Amino acid sequence: MRKLVRYLFTFFTVTTIVFFLPRGMSGDPFDYLSDNPTGDVHIVLTPEQKQALREYYGLDDPLLVQYSSYISRLARFDLGVSIYYKQSVNRLIASRLPWTLLLVLSGSILSIFASVLLGVNSAWRKNQVFDRIILGLSLVVSRIPSFMVAVGLIIWLSGTYGIPFGGAYTPYAEYTGFLDYIGDVLIHLFLPVSAFFVSTVSDYYLVVRNGMIDSLEKPFILTAQAKGLHNRRIKYMHAFRASLLPFTTYVFTRLGFLIGGVIFIESVFAYPGVGSLISEAVINRDYPLMEGLFFFLSLTVILSNLSADQLYQWIDPRVNQ
Amino acid sequence: MKVIQFVKQNTELVASALALALFIGVALLGEAFTPYTIKDKPGEPLQAPSDEFPLGTDHVGRCNLTVLIHGAKISLRIGICSGVITVLLLGVPIGFLSGYLGGRVDEALMLFTDLFMSIPRIPFIIVIAGLLSPSTLNTIIVIGITTWPSVARMIRSETFRIKKSGYVDASVGFGAGELHLFIWHFLPTLTPLLFSSLLMVTGSAIMTEAGLAFLGIGDPTTHSWGMSIRLLINRPTSYMTKAWMWRLLPQILAISGLLLALASLGNSIEKISGVSRSGKYE
Numbered sequence: 001m002r003k004l005v006r007y008l009f010t011f012f013t014v015t016t017i018v019f020f021l022p023r024g025m026s027g028d029p030f031d032y033l034s035d036n037p038t039g040d041v042h043i044v045l046t047p048e049q050k051q052a053l054r055e056y057y058g059l060d061d062p063l064l065v066q067y068s069s070y071i072s073r074l075a076r077f078d079l080g081v082s083i084y085y086k087q088s089v090n091r092l093i094a095s096r097l098p099w100t101l102l103l104v105l106s107g108s109i110l111s112i113f114a115s116v117l118l119g120v121n122s123a124w125r126k127n128q129v130f131d132r133i134i135l136g137l138s139l140v141v142s143r144i145p146s147f148m149v150a151v152g153l154i155i156w157l158s159g160t161y162g163i164p165f166g167g168a169y170t171p172y173a174e175y176t177g178f179l180d181y182i183g184d185v186l187i188h189l190f191l192p193v194s195a196f197f198v199s200t201v202s203d204y205y206l207v208v209r210n211g212m213i214d215s216l217e218k219p220f221i222l223t224a225q226a227k228g229l230h231n232r233r234i235k236y237m238h239a240f241r242a243s244l245l246p247f248t249t250y251v252f253t254r255l256g257f258l259i260g261g262v263i264f265i266e267s268v269f270a271y272p273g274v275g276s277l278i279s280e281a282v283i284n285r286d287y288p289l290m291e292g293l294f295f296f297l298s299l300t301v302i303l304s305n306l307s308a309d310q311l312y313q314w315i316d317p318r319v320n321q
Numbered sequence: 322m323k324v325i326q327f328v329k330q331n332t333e334l335v336a337s338a339l340a341l342a343l344f345i346g347v348a349l350l351g352e353a354f355t356p357y358t359i360k361d362k363p364g365e366p367l368q369a370p371s372d373e374f375p376l377g378t379d380h381v382g383r384c385n386l387t388v389l390i391h392g393a394k395i396s397l398r399i400g401i402c403s404g405v406i407t408v409l410l411l412g413v414p415i416g417f418l419s420g421y422l423g424g425r426v427d428e429a430l431m432l433f434t435d436l437f438m439s440i441p442r443i444p445f446i447i448v449i450a451g452l453l454s455p456s457t458l459n460t461i462i463v464i465g466i467t468t469w470p471s472v473a474r475m476i477r478s479e480t481f482r483i484k485k486s487g488y489v490d491a492s493v494g495f496g497a498g499e500l501h502l503f504i505w506h507f508l509p510t511l512t513p514l515l516f517s518s519l520l521m522v523t524g525s526a527i528m529t530e531a532g533l534a535f536l537g538i539g540d541p542t543t544h545s546w547g548m549s550i551r552l553l554i555n556r557p558t559s560y561m562t563k564a565w566m567w568r569l570l571p572q573i574l575a576i577s578g579l580l581l582a583l584a585s586l587g588n589s590i591e592k593i594s595g596v597s598r599s600g601k602y603e
Contacts (some may be wrong), residue, residue, distance in 0.1 A: 010436045022452055108535035145528055145547075147535050148573050151554055156567045261445040264532055268554070279442050279536055284452030290448060297441040305439060 003309065018294040019070055022287055023063060032083070058164065058251040059085060059287075079292030084284040089292035091240050093274065099168050100187065100266070100273035104258050107196035111204050112251060114197070119208025120240050123216060124231075135209070138202035138230035146199035164193050166270045192269045198263065200254075211243025218242065232252050245316055249308045256304030292308050334589035340582035351390035358389045359383070359397065360480045367556075374566040379552060389571050392546040396527045396579065398456060399545075401579055402491030403464040403526035411465065412472025417507070431477070437470040440512045446529060450538045457540045460533060462518035464526045472518045473507045476511065483510050501565070513594035523581045531576060 030050045045053070054060045073080060079089035118138075120133045158165040166186050175181045196207045215221070216239050234252070263275030270276070274293065281289040328335050350517055357363050362382040370377045376385035418431040446463050453459040483489060489506055497505075533539040534547030552567045 006432065006435060007439070009432070010439050013436055014440055021449065031397050083588070107564060138555070139584070140577055143524075143577040143584065144573055145535075145576065146585070147547075148550060148569070151569060152573065153548055154554075155560055155569065159560055246545075255588060256439060257443070260441040263443055263447065264535065267536060277443075278447055279451075279538075282448055282538070294444065296450065297444050298439070301439050301441050302495070 004306075005167065005305065011298055011302055014074070014298045015071075015074060015295055016067075018291050019067060020063070022290060023066075044264075068078050074295060079295060080288035082281075082286050082289040082292075084280070084286040084289065085233065089289055090290065092277065093292065093296055094304070096272055096274045096277050097118055099271060100259060100262060100275060102185075103192050103196060103266070103273060104262055105256070106189065107193045107200065107257065108251070108258070109195050110193065111201045114201050114203035115208050115280065116240070116247075118201075119205045120235050122205070123209045123212030123239075126213060126216075126234055134205070141198060142202035144199070145264070146195060146266040147268050149198045150195040150265050152192070153191050153198075156267070157191060158193075163189050163190055168272050192265055192271050195265050195268070199249075200258070204247075204251070207247055208240075208243070211246050212239055215239045215242035248311055248315060252304050252308035252311060256301035259300050327499070331589065331593065333585055337582045337589060340578065344393055344582065345397060347390060348393040351393065351442035352387070355384070355387045356451055357384045357387050359387060361387075364405040367410075367564075369563075376571060377564075379549075379568070381408060381576075382557060383551075385567060386452055388544055388549060389498050389546075389575060391544055392549065392572070393575065394455075395543050395545040396576070398460055399464075399530045400523040400527040400583075403461045403468070404519045404523035406461060406465040407469045407522045407526075408472050408515065411469035411516065413476050413511075413515060415469070416476025416509070417480050420477040421507075422486060423481075425475075430473075434470045434473050437467070439476075440467070440476065443532075444466050446533070447536065447538060450533055455538060455540050457543060460530055460539055461501060461526075462532060464529050468522050469526060472522060475514060478512055479511060481577065490496075513590050517587035518589045519522065522582045524583040524587075527576070527583075536575075546576055 030045060030053050051060070058066060077090070079093070081087070082089050084091055085092060118134055122134050125131045154165045157163050164170070164187060169181070169184050170188075173184060173185070220242075221234060221239055224238045229238075260275060260278065262273065263278055265271070266273045266275035267279060274297075277289070278293055280286075283294060343367060352358065361384070363384060364374055364378040364382045366380050368374060368381045368382075368563060370376040374384050374386065378390065379385055379388065414431055415434070419427045419434075419523055446467055450460060450549050453463070483506060489502060491508060504541065530545060531547035531550075532540060534543075534545045535551050536549060539545065549570065553564065559565070559568070
């Protein structure tokens with residue numbers, strides 16, 4: 001209960017910061033729409049037109065009036081209308097979210113499987129050749145920024161094997177059937193997921209390995225060995241199970257951050273996810289879109305923290321007592 | 322003989338310190354040894370490596386080796402400045418006060434820390450960096466305000482542990498004042514943790530700066546490693562050539578080498594001093 005109040009307080013503060021911050025800066029969306037040197041929009045607005053637009057979007061109201069309407073909109077989960085796209089922010093996020101979820105979830109599942117397999121066996125053979133190689137490799141790989149991994153993969157795999165590296169599907173393609181469409185989506189997903197996998201797997205691996213090393217020293221492992229259990233059973237059912245708690249918490253808290261954190265990978269592959277929407281919103285100073293995205297991303301972080309707490313209690317009921 | 326023994330016992334510490342010293346040396350002195358500066362455009366644009374330009378030239382004819390060396394300076398400057406601001410100005414004071422004073426102050430400060438911890442970090446950095454006018458100082462500030470909470474947490478739990486330890490009680494029993502406690506008990510025990518978190522934050526700041534420069538919201542006038550990759554992929558024809566060998570690979574090796582040196586130096590400091598960031602003892 002206390003935690004829930006904390007989360008609500010955090011949530012409220014974050015949404016407030018996001019509301020006031022852009023309004024404290026110089027420039028507004030219409031300055032950027034009318035003379036944006038880098039954008040593809042070239043319209044020139046007279047000062048009167050800008051003023052009319054500001055009035056239309058309510059941006060010349062006193063800040064507190066804007067703020068109260070912002071909060072009352074948020075309470076109804078209405079994120080407003082994007083100024084740049086002229087679409088409702090809810091619908092924009094809804095159209096981008098499935099792609100991000102596809103990327104993050106499939107990548108995370110691969111990462112988790114590989115890291116459990118590698119981490120468990122690495123800790124089992126601590127300081128042997130296998131462990132040293134995997135540990136060293138993971139330390140190096142985790143230091144390469146994800147966008148560099150992504151660019152490297154494009155050059156290596158796209159250049160030589162012709163795997164598509166832009167977008168989430170072939171534009172203007174005519175599909176012969178549903179399977180054809182799925183195949184197209186999957187081949188476009190291949191490189192982003194590989195980049196995601198490479199840049200997350202070593203972090204998960206280190207958490208699994210550390211947890212395993214702790215639990216392998218516990219007396220119940222000795223008991224299990226004395227009972228003559230099969231090694232695989234000791235590794236996964238006894239030792240890994242005991243270290244499941246920190247790992248699950250880590251995975252779930254990380255998941256919330258990853259939804260917004262894949263922005264680098266999405267931007268390299270021009271993947272139409274939520275992450276690339278953020279940079280578009282920032283570049284165009286699209287206040288409602290920025291606020292809406294931030295509201296949404298903070299919500300995912302808080303929800304994933306909450307679910308981590310819930311899972312924690314479910315896995316280990318002693319926490320409640 | 323003693324030196325050899327020390328090196329043998331602390332291989333990781335010595336190797337990572339030497340690697341870091343190499344990077345810092347290249348960043349400080351490297352530009353004095355290259356025949357060109359970052360402002361010179363001595364060659365034809367987009368040339369393959371030659372004797373004159375070991376890593377070729379970029380799209381305006383700059384020497385890529387000069388750009389790489391210049392990038393080390395930018396990365397280290399931003400990394401170290403953000404590290405110092407985050408750790409010394411925010412993380413350590415907040416964490417120490419919270420752990421030492423406890424009670425209401427602790428609760429309030431930790432509420433504040435939790436708040437900053439549950440902000441989606443990367444989107445927040447991008448939104449703020451995009452709104453502030455792009456400059457090195459703003460990049461440092463943005464990294465600072467988003468990284469301090471984890472440092473504050475570590476310092477808090479360590480301070481709390483020291484406060485509860487027997488030797489502080491004994492010292493108080495002998496009539497030690499707060500200043501004495503701070504100088505003789507808290508400071509020496511906290512120092513290794515302070516250095517290791519300084520190294521950790523420096524590393525993560527270098528990573529973040531590279532990302533921001535790559536997205537095009539860093540300082541457009543500086544030529545950092547992230548910016549080099551951005552310039553490379555903005556020219557799609559470079560995908561089909563061998564340009565990655567002299568325009569992508571050196572940057573990857575440089576940044577991962579630097580970050581690896583920082584991380585293993587921090588790691589070995591923790592190992593030698595016996596503290597770990599999670600507050601556990603090994």
